[in-house]
Amino acid sequence: MESSVSAMERPFGSAYVADQVVRKADHGQGDGSMTNTDPRPVLVLGATGKTGRRVADRLAASDVAVRAGSRRGTPPFDWHDPATWSPALDGVRAAYISYYPDLAVPGAVEATGKFAKVAVDQGANRVVLLAGRGEAEAERAEEAVADSGADLTVVRSTWFMQNFSEGDFRPQLLSGLVTLPAGDMVEPFVDIDDLADVAVAALTEDGHAGQLYELTGPRLLTFADAIEEISGATGREIRYAPVSVEEFAAAMAAQGVPMEAIEIFSFLFGEILDGRNAHVTDGVRRALGREPRDFKYFARDAAARGAWDSSQKV
Numbered sequence: 001m002e003s004s005v006s007a008m009e010r011p012f013g014s015a016y017v018a019d020q021v022v023r024k025a026d027h028g029q030g031d032g033s034m035t036n037t038d039p040r041p042v043l044v045l046g047a048t049g050k051t052g053r054r055v056a057d058r059l060a061a062s063d064v065a066v067r068a069g070s071r072r073g074t075p076p077f078d079w080h081d082p083a084t085w086s087p088a089l090d091g092v093r094a095a096y097i098s099y100y101p102d103l104a105v106p107g108a109v110e111a112t113g114k115f116a117k118v119a120v121d122q123g124a125n126r127v128v129l130l131a132g133r134g135e136a137e138a139e140r141a142e143e144a145v146a147d148s149g150a151d152l153t154v155v156r157s158t159w160f161m162q163n164f165s166e167g168d169f170r171p172q173l174l175s176g177l178v179t180l181p182a183g184d185m186v187e188p189f190v191d192i193d194d195l196a197d198v199a200v201a202a203l204t205e206d207g208h209a210g211q212l213y214e215l216t217g218p219r220l221l222t223f224a225d226a227i228e229e230i231s232g233a234t235g236r237e238i239r240y241a242p243v244s245v246e247e248f249a250a251a252m253a254a255q256g257v258p259m260e261a262i263e264i265f266s267f268l269f270g271e272i273l274d275g276r277n278a279h280v281t282d283g284v285r286r287a288l289g290r291e292p293r294d295f296k297y298f299a300r301d302a303a304a305r306g307a308w309d310s311s312q313k314v
């Protein structure tokens with residue numbers, strides 16, 4: 001079992017550099033007893049969100065029973081109400097943990113660690129944790145979840161391509177003017193269809209427990225590059241005008257964005273986007289044996305689906 005990795009060797013947490021420590025994926029060779037004929041469901045947290053929805057859809061398409069974990073789920077699951085955790089985990093064989101809003105917020109490390117402990121105590125040994133790349137608090141959460149004794153796979157992701165099509169940047173793209181405090185920093189945006197493929201592999205196949213997959217796309221892009229790709233794919237002029245973090249925060253406050261969200265954005269743009277993540281990794285290839293999708297194809301397909309058509313709800 002991969003869970004025999006000792007605490008000293010464990011590849012999660014800031015003391016470790018992912019690709020130096022993590023052993024090669026050993027696909028198909030007994031690290032777990034899960035079979036896809038197992039009728040017990042997989043609990044997918046954030047199942048109505050960007051990554052969870054994709055994970056849940058893929059599991060269901062593979063005839064794996066899914067329990068949607070969110071405040072709208074049955075039973076409901078709420079990070080802020082630990083009394084909901086045990087019912088959501090009842091009879092579950094594995095769990096995909098996507099914390100909301102971000103592992104950097106106060107209480108997230110403790111909540112994810114405690115949740116994983118409840119999961120293991122109730123028999124859901126296999127756990128996949130979504131974490132953010134280059135975030136010290138996220139690495140503490142990785143350690144807290146690993147301490148539960150779960151057969152853990154960490155999916156440590158860079159910024160999502162889908163932030164532009166489904167997430168917080170979309171309204172600005174619809175307006176034709178994107179003002180973000182991203183300067184000319186490069187980021188290897190990842191397609192969360194790839195992320196979901198990795199998560200599903202880890203939830204359903206042997207050989208991924210104990211692995212840390214640091215996920216990026218195949219190419220570094222500035223925000224200006226990304227917006228140019230989208231502009232080209234949509235055939236609409238969309239401009240990028242970098243602003244300071246302070247200007248961005250003031251504009252959000254003026255629009256009535258809650259302070260917690262402003263603080264998270266300021267942290268992500270002001271601290272995490274400082275060049276620490278400005279390199280691509282081989283996480284998708286190590287997990288799936290194929291290359292990650294390029295931004296160009298993401299932009300083309302999202303445009304074709306109407307992601308930047310203001311009449312469409314996403």
Ligand SMILES: NC(=O)c1ccc[n+]([C@@H]2O[C@H](COP(=O)([O-])OP(=O)(O)OC[C@H]3O[C@@H](n4cnc5c(N)ncnc54)[C@H](OP(=O)(O)O)[C@@H]3O)[C@@H](O)[C@H]2O)c1
Pocket residue numbers: 045046047048049050051052069070071072073077078079080098099100101102103130131132133157158159160163167
């Ligand atoms: N965006 C990125 O570029 C990026 C990169 C790396 C890592 N991440 C990580 O990805 C995770 C998800 O972020 P996201 O922005 O993509 O969100 P998201 O998954 O698109 O959306 C939120 C989901 O969380 C659920 N949710 C909201 N509040 C909840 C609560 N109190 N208890 C339980 N469930 C709740 C929502 O369902 P209900 O409303 O039904 O509860 C929904 O399913 C975060 O941990 C973030 O750090 C994001």
